[in-house]
Amino acid sequence: MSRLILGRLAWGLLTLWLVSVLVFAGTELLPGDVAAAILGQNATPESLAALREELGLNAPALQRYVAWLLGFLHGDLGESLANRTPVAELLWPRFGNTMALAAYAAVVAVPLAVTLGILSAVRRGSLFDRGANVIALATVSLPEYFLGLLLILLLSVRTGLLPSLANTYEGMGFLAWLQATTLPMIVLTLVTVAQIMRMTRTAVLGVMDQPFIEMAYLKGLRNGRVVLRHAVPNAAAPIVNVVAFNIAYLITGVVLVEAVFNYNGLGRFMVDAVSKRDLPMVQGAAMVFAAVYVLLNMTADIAAIALNPRLRHPRAKEA
Amino acid sequence: MSAPRDSVLAIRDLRVVAPNGAVLVDGISLDLPRGEILGLIGESGAGKSTIGLAAMGYGRGGCRIAGGRIELAGTELTASSRPVREAMRGARIAYVAQSAAAAFDPAMRLDRQILETPLQHGLMSAAEARDWMVELFRALQLPDPEGFGRRYPHQVSGGQLQRAMMAMAMSGKPDVLVLDEPTTALDVTTQVEVLALLRDTIRRYGTSALYITHDLAVVAQLADRLMVLRHGREVESGTTAEVLESPREDYTRRLVAERRESLAPAAGVRHDAGETVLDLRNVDAGYGGSLVLQDVSLSVRRGETLAVVGESGSGKSTLARLVAGLLPPARGVVDFRGRPLPGSYRDRDLAGLKSIQMIYQLPDVALNPRQTVGEAIGRPLAFYRGLRGAARREEVARLLALIGLPGDFADRLPGALSGGQNQRVCIARALAAEPDLLICDEVTSALDPLIAEDILRLLRRLQDELGMTYLFITHDLSVVRRLADRTVVMQKGRIVEEGPTATLFETPRAAYTRTLLDSVPELRRDWLDGVLARRVR
Numbered sequence: 089m090s091r092l093i094l095g096r097l098a099w100g101l102l103t104l105w106l107v108s109v110l111v112f113a114g115t116e117l118l119p120g121d122v123a124a125a126i127l128g129q130n131a132t133p134e135s136l137a138a139l140r141e142e143l144g145l146n147a148p149a150l151q152r153y154v155a156w157l158l159g160f161l162h163g164d165l166g167e168s169l170a171n172r173t174p175v176a177e178l179l180w181p182r183f184g185n186t187m188a189l190a191a192y193a194a195v196v197a198v199p200l201a202v203t204l205g206i207l208s209a210v211r212r213g214s215l216f217d218r219g220a221n222v223i224a225l226a227t228v229s230l231p232e233y234f235l236g237l238l239l240i241l242l243l244s245v246r247t248g249l250l251p252s253l254a255n256t257y258e259g260m261g262f263l264a265w266l267q268a269t270t271l272p273m274i275v276l277t278l279v280t281v282a283q284i285m286r287m288t289r290t291a292v293l294g295v296m297d298q299p300f301i302e303m304a305y306l307k308g309l310r311n312g313r314v315v316l317r318h319a320v321p322n323a324a325a326p327i328v329n330v331v332a333f334n335i336a337y338l339i340t341g342v343v344l345v346e347a348v349f350n351y352n353g354l355g356r357f358m359v360d361a362v363s364k365r366d367l368p369m370v371q372g373a374a375m376v377f378a379a380v381y382v383l384l385n386m387t388a389d390i391a392a393i394a395l396n397p398r399l400r401h402p403r404a405k406e407a
Numbered sequence: 408m409s410a411p412r413d414s415v416l417a418i419r420d421l422r423v424v425a426p427n428g429a430v431l432v433d434g435i436s437l438d439l440p441r442g443e444i445l446g447l448i449g450e451s452g453a454g455k456s457t458i459g460l461a462a463m464g465y466g467r468g469g470c471r472i473a474g475g476r477i478e479l480a481g482t483e484l485t486a487s488s489r490p491v492r493e494a495m496r497g498a499r500i501a502y503v504a505q506s507a508a509a510a511f512d513p514a515m516r517l518d519r520q521i522l523e524t525p526l527q528h529g530l531m532s533a534a535e536a537r538d539w540m541v542e543l544f545r546a547l548q549l550p551d552p553e554g555f556g557r558r559y560p561h562q563v564s565g566g567q568l569q570r571a572m573m574a575m576a577m578s579g580k581p582d583v584l585v586l587d588e589p590t591t592a593l594d595v596t597t598q599v600e601v602l603a604l605l606r607d608t609i610r611r612y613g614t615s616a617l618y619i620t621h622d623l624a625v626v627a628q629l630a631d632r633l634m635v636l637r638h639g640r641e642v643e644s645g646t647t648a649e650v651l652e653s654p655r656e657d658y659t660r661r662l663v664a665e666r667r668e669s670l671a672p673a674a675g676v677r678h679d680a681g682e683t684v685l686d687l688r689n690v691d692a693g694y695g696g697s698l699v700l701q702d703v704s705l706s707v708r709r710g711e712t713l714a715v716v717g718e719s720g721s722g723k724s725t726l727a728r729l730v731a732g733l734l735p736p737a738r739g740v741v742d743f744r745g746r747p748l749p750g751s752y753r754d755r756d757l758a759g760l761k762s763i764q765m766i767y768q769l770p771d772v773a774l775n776p777r778q779t780v781g782e783a784i785g786r787p788l789a790f791y792r793g794l795r796g797a798a799r800r801e802e803v804a805r806l807l808a809l810i811g812l813p814g815d816f817a818d819r820l821p822g823a824l825s826g827g828q829n830q831r832v833c834i835a836r837a838l839a840a841e842p843d844l845l846i847c848d849e850v851t852s853a854l855d856p857l858i859a860e861d862i863l864r865l866l867r868r869l870q871d872e873l874g875m876t877y878l879f880i881t882h883d884l885s886v887v888r889r890l891a892d893r894t895v896v897m898q899k900g901r902i903v904e905e906g907p908t909a910t911l912f913e914t915p916r917a918a919y920t921r922t923l924l925d926s927v928p929e930l931r932r933d934w935l936d937g938v939l940a941r942r943v944r
Contacts, residue, residue, distance in 0.1 A: 299509040306463060307524045307575075308496030321514045397514045401559050 089399045093390050100386035107378040108160070112153050114374075115367045143169065160375065166368035175372040179357065183376055185256065186346075186353035189269055190338035193276035197338075198331055201281040205288025205327075210315050212293060224282035236275045236348035243271060254349040272349045276342065280334040287330035291323035298322070325392035332388030339384075340377045414438040415480055415582045415615050416462055416500070422474035423457050423466065423639075431457045431470060432639040439583065444609065444616045446630030446647065448623060448662070450855035451826075454639035455619045459585040462617060463500050464492035480582050497524040501576035505588040507568035511560040517571050518556025524579040536578065543574040546611065547604050565719070566597040570604060577608065584609065584616040590625060594718035594882065595926040599938055602628060602928075606935070621855060623666045624928035627651055628935040635659045651930055665856050666930055669885035677907075678892055681709035683745075684844055684876055685730065690739030692729050698737065699725040701900045707844065712870065712877040714891030714908065716884060716923070722900040723880045727848045730878060731765050744843065761791040764837035768849035770829035774821040780807075780832050781817030787839040806835040810865060827858035831865065838869070848880045863890055884927050888912060896920045 123139040124131055140146050165175035208217040244252035254268050296319050304314040343355035361369035393399055416439040423432040432454040439445050447455040461472055464484040477484040480499045504510040525536040544552035547570040576584055590598040606629050609616055620626050634644040643656045654660045685707040692700040699722045707713045717723045728734040735750025749755050767773040774783055784803045788794040794802055804814045810831040821829050837845055851859035869875050887894055894911050896904040904917040915921045925938055
């Protein structure tokens with residue numbers, strides 16, 4: 089089993105390296121020129137050339153890539169081209185904000201979705217099952233920004249229950265933070281619950297058709313125990329997978345939600361960086377997003393391996 | 408209800424209906440006295456499992472008990488609430504399934520699954536339940552009774568797992584066991600041990616049992632009484648001796664006759680075999696690093712049947728895959744009609760592919776469910792013989808007639824056919840290529856005895872009429888006896904004995920062959936004791 093896990097880790101690292109190549113190449117291909125973007129209207133050919141030289145843009149791409157990657161490995165994300173501060177200083181606080189919102193949404197969405205999925209599997213075909221499915225499908229079908237605006241209208245403008253903007257600041261109280269971020273959290277929950285729920289339902293249903301579930305019923309076990317002790321553990325691998333996938337989405341796919349609620353997260357940070365042609369900032373943010381994505385999916389793969397009893401408890405070697 | 412006083416399970420006029428309205432069981436009444444074993448006999452679809460499950464107040468796949476009464480240990484089940492039925496299951500009546508590998512939760516240790524019954528029902532303290540489990544493990548002769556429960560299902564052998572399931576059923580000290588083909592999935596030599604242990608355990612603890620099986624010889628060893636079922640109705644019932652020795656109904660007589668014939672001495676099938684078609688010399692083959700076949704040499708001559716018998720893990724199916732080109736040999740020589748046969752089917756030319764065809768164990772799986780019978784048979788006609796249009800249709804009709812199916816079956820889908828009919832279609836599909844060698848891999852194992860007999864008769868007729876050559880892979884010695892000119896016995900990837908079938912059955916030389924022959928259940932009620940006595944010696 090450890091060989092399998094090590095293999096998965098190696099693949100994860102390889103993926104990250106490929107991502108770094110893509111990110112670097114992608115930012116190279118961005119239209120426009122950083123020096124031109126910085127100097128704007130005042131650019132003269134001489135000042136452009138001087139700035140390019142100063143920023144090291146004239147070196148060959150490969151050399152710049154290697155320097156950038158080495159710096160990255162040491163935690164040095166470079167300097168922002170726009171205001172000459174280290175990217176790390178600007179990036180990590182925003183990343184922390186994104187992680188906090190994702191964690192808030194995950195803490196609500198994952199247990200809710202898994203529970204709903206299990207319940208609708210157990211009551212297959214019931215009113216509850218069909219109702220949950222329809223609502224879930226409706227929420228994934230609506231775009232996030234529309235959901236966000238709808239909720240702002242209902243919960244903020246009409247009723248004044250929650251603030252419409254997720255303004256957070258350093259040293260904010262926990263409860264105040266929760267109140268400020270509840271609306272975006274609800275939007276994120278609504279868009280992730282559906283997929284996790286439906287995947288959980290399918291996985292549990294697949295197991296419920298197995299003979300060992302019938303055997304559990306024939307042992308006189310109550311429904312709850314059959315589902316929680318026998319069905320769910322055997323459906324865990326696909327559930328873990330879809331949960332990891334959705335948490336990754338909560339972190340990397342929140343640009344629109346951050347924009348709607350004016351939340352100070354990494355998604356907005358990256359959008360700003362792209363519009364300013366601030367390449368080190370774009371590269372840093374892209375690498376962080378990619379790393380989160382790869383790490384979470386790798387974790388899910390490893391969890392799926394670790395959850396398989398055949399791999400966890402191998403047969404004794406036979407002669 | 409006028410059940411006898413000592414009856415622990417009494418069923419009256421039971422009627423079970425499927426969700427689509429089909430009546431699965433109708434008008435069944437039975438009494439199970441304490442300590443007795445009642446055998447429920449019948450082919451698939453006879454309703455025997457349905458009755459067993461109904462006795463537990465359970466309907467599989469949405470089937471429901473539509474009429475009648477079931478009284479279990481003084482409680483009427485059909486009228487009782489779900490909690491009452493749940494309280495009875497496991498505690499008063501317990502189930503032993505055909506496949507232990509499927510009936511155990513793969514993600515839970517054996518002891519936790521076995522202790523679940525007594526603990527969840529609050530029948531014993533944890534310590535008592537554990538002691539009882541270990542006692543059962545000991546009675547069932549499982550290795551290391553104290554530590555056996557720590558293992559996961561995949562960590563023990565098939566025979567051990569089947570016994571562990573028996574322990575799981577007994578863990579709540581039930582009054583009644585429902586044994587649903589408990590040894591059918593086992594190898595014959597393993598079956599003997601498990602049968603003996605089942606019988607001893609049931610006797611030792613005075614448990615009653617419904618023993619569900621299609622195998623008369625197996626049930627004859629255990630049951631006090633038998634009930635023969637067909638299409639959900641009782642055909643006849645009586646003591647085991649009565650039913651086996653003087654069956655009243657024609658259907659029962661046919662069942663008994665089929666079993667007796669399968670046990671008759673080898674008929675001495677002998678074809679005038681022609682030149683050697685297939686020749687294997689010192690072949691090794693395997694998956695990954697491990698060899699499944701070692702030093703296998705055999706030859707098949709035109710017009711004869713060579714049977715390859717062995718238990719699971721003997722390498723017999725690997726041998727079939729090797730000849731079919733699905734698994735290239737690691738070492739050795741394979742000649743076909745005097746020329747070397749490429750190891751992989753990819754390297755064989757059209758004529759080579761055409762000349763070796765295969766029939767599988769599960770006809771329903773071997774046919775594309777969305778292809779009509781005519782398309783299934785027509786494809787090899789077009790692929791190998793280039794037949795098109797009317798010529799192909801004619802040939803399909805001829806092949807259907809040859810295997811004994813009406814011509815209009817060409818437009819039907821496999822789902823509309825029975826298992827036996829589908830197997831006939833598979834045979835026709837193989838014949839369509841006009842092969843020199845037909846590999847038959849357990850082709851009758853999934854069929855009911857009477858249907859299997861029909862298929863064997865068909866294969867024999869085809870051999871007589873067309874001079875077919877068969878490489879017949881099976882674990883069923885009674886099939887070998889009736890069909891094969893020569894027999895090869897395999898064990899753990901090696902050939903242990905080879906010879907003309909009649910000789911091999913009369914005077915087996917290898918010890919393993921003797922054990923194998925000895926393990927085939929016979930209708931005599933003292934057969935099991937005899938085998939056990941011989942084994943101890």
